[in-house]
Amino acid sequence: MAMYSSVVGGITTDSSAMVIPIDDHIVHRGHGVFDTAAIIDGHLYELDQHIDRFLRSATNAKINLPFNREQIRSILIQTVAASKCREGSLRYWLSAGPGDFQLSPAGCHQSSMYAIVFQDQSPHLQEGVKVSTSTIPIKPPQFSTVKSVNYLPNVLSKMEAEEKGVFAGIWLDDDGFVAEGPNMNVAFVSKENEFLMPYFDKILSGCTAKRVLALAEGLVQKGVIAGMRVGNITVEEGKGAKEMMLIGSGTLVRPVVQWDDQVIDSGKEGPVALALLDLLLEDMKSGPPSVRVPVPY
Numbered sequence: 001m002a003m004y005s006s007v008v009g010g011i012t013t014d015s016s017a018m019v020i021p022i023d024d025h026i027v028h029r030g031h032g033v034f035d036t037a038a039i040i041d042g043h044l045y046e047l048d049q050h051i052d053r054f055l056r057s058a059t060n061a062k063i064n065l066p067f068n069r070e071q072i073r074s075i076l077i078q079t080v081a082a083s084k085c086r087e088g089s090l091r092y093w094l095s096a097g098p099g100d101f102q103l104s105p106a107g108c109h110q111s112s113m114y115a116i117v118f119q120d121q122s123p124h125l126q127e128g129v130k131v132s133t134s135t136i137p138i139k140p141p142q143f144s145t146v147k148s149v150n151y152l153p154n155v156l157s158k159m160e161a162e163e164k165g166v167f168a169g170i171w172l173d174d175d176g177f178v179a180e181g182p183n184m185n186v187a188f189v190s191k192e193n194e195f196l197m198p199y200f201d202k203i204l205s206g207c208t209a210k211r212v213l214a215l216a217e218g219l220v221q222k223g224v225i226a227g228m229r230v231g232n233i234t235v236e237e238g239k240g241a242k243e244m245m246l247i248g249s250g251t252l253v254r255p256v257v258q259w260d261d262q263v264i265d266s267g268k269e270g271p272v273a274l275a276l277l278d279l280l281l282e283d284m285k286s287g288p289p290s291v292r293v294p295v296p297y
Contacts, residue, residue, distance in 0.1 A: 134169030237243030243270030
């Protein structure tokens with residue numbers, strides 16, 4: 001619905017003008033990082049949290065910023081305003097920039113930034129899904145903790161899952177502990193009624209997952225769950241849990257009813273997952289200013 005490009009220095013709503021130079025390092029070398037923010041009822045959800053991760057990714061990918069943080073934030077909000085979109089997604093990239101076709105970005109004279117606004121009408125489903133253990137190798141921590149455009153392992157893992165007739169593949173880390181899905185985090189409710197999530201030191205630090213952890217505090221206070229723990233989770237512990245769920249900006253909170261051949265508990269959607277989904281949806285629509293940024297259309 002709208003695109004910003006630092007190469008042309010402006011925003012366009014003409015889809016034929018939404019182009020990226022083919023000699024941009026993000027295209028032919030995958031040297032770029034990206035992030036996404038949901039547009040809900042004319043507000044950007046967790047924009048600042050996503051921008052912070054965006055800038056960390058750029059630093060780790062050794063991409064110089066074309067603008068400072070406040071300028072980047074302003075450009076993103078202006079792009080959404082120009083799009084007139086009130087329900088959708090904002091996705092944005094930083095790249096080493098256009099230059100030549102060499103491996104080194106030394107010939108790229110200026111880093112580039114792009115942003116796209118698109119409508120997203122996909123419903124937030126509550127139905128439980130099945131998952132399988134991914135056989136595609138997980139990215140090492142140096143790369144998995146950066147939200148870069150190098151998503152080939154993620155794509156192959158998702159394709160493998162679809163070929164098996166399940167929703168997603170679950171990665172294990174090099175020590176055999178539960179890691180993450182191809183574009184979502186994983187969480188569990190233990191037999192002791194404790195909410196569990198893997199460490200973020202070897203996987204992408206999920207903005208939605210961290211927000212769910214904050215919202216889950218309310219369930220602890222109400223006695224719905226006994227407590228929370230972020231740490232190593234074994235496959236045996238995960239498959240034997242009372243509940244399993246996938247958490248991400250696209251899936252929100254999605255119950256898992258089966259992992260490989262193991263049915264999770266009763267094989268039905270768990271109450272904690274559904275409660276967290278309700279809390280997240282409420283937060284997206286009426287949360288505090290720290291997570292909801294109004295768009296000046």
